[in-house]
Amino acid sequence: DADVTQTPRNRITKTGKRIMLECSQTKGHDRMYWYRQDPGLGLRLIYYSFDVKDINKGEISDGYSVSRQAQAKFSLSLESAIPNQTALYFCATEPPPGRSNTGELFFGEGSRLTVL
């Protein structure tokens, strides 16, 4: 089983609909992230959370919200989806700073969202 699990893996929805992408992890990491991937743009940070009580905006947070329900769960919501939110979304976790931390982010398998 994957350490970082995203659901759904694929979703097609219509403009104006509310969508939630869920992320759960079994790595025990406090730090979690949501990124968005668009062709030719790489990955861009939407939101991040360093613990359950901590939520921070990333580079492109407009139109999105998040909820950190528990250490293991970090959800991304699109309150009213629009076509330019069509993208591949990745959740990631990170171990705490320390000697053994290589800086690697552990990514989920991605959630492909299409907004018609």
Place this chain on the structure above:
Amino acid sequence: AQKVTQAQTEISVVEKEDVTLDCVYETRDTTYYLFWYKQPPSGELVFLIRRNSFDEQNEISGRYSWNFQKSTSSFNFTITASQVVDSAVYFCALSEAFRQGGKLIFGQGTELSVKP
């Protein structure tokens, strides 16, 4: 401001050729970290390497090698004797404040196609 540029959008080579993927970065910090990730056709993101700004030694791992040059703000990635399984999108990324978490700035990605 931080920026990562991967000028090569697509590269196509024939198996066994050597190929270099370029990465140029911009940062004002003296302490920063550089990363390479691989995204195979299946879509997941695979961590390849992290380098910190104080370590300019080149790194070799099997057929993969990385050349970090602060003088030219570059962190290039070379695959020797490429194989079809190397076909993927490769991302270079930068983090300025490691202990503030994985707020990576990604390049646009280079799509490598290795033909048999």
